[in-house]
C-alpha cells in the first residue's frame with residue numbers, strides 16, 4: 001500500500017485574459033497577472049477554461 005498524499009489532482013487551470021484574450025496557466029486561489037498585457041486576472045475577471053476536457 002503506497003499512499004501518496006503529497007500529490008493532489010493534476011489540475012492546472014487556464015485563464016483567459018479578459019483584456020487581450022491571452023490564455024495562460026495559473027494556480028487557483030492566486031491572483032494572476034496576464035504575461036502579455038499585465039492585466040490583473042482573478043476568478044471574477046478572467047474566464048477559467050479547462051485545458052483537459054475529461055468527464056471525471
Ligand SMILES: [Zn+2]
Nearest residue numbers: 017020034037
Ligand atoms: Zn492579457
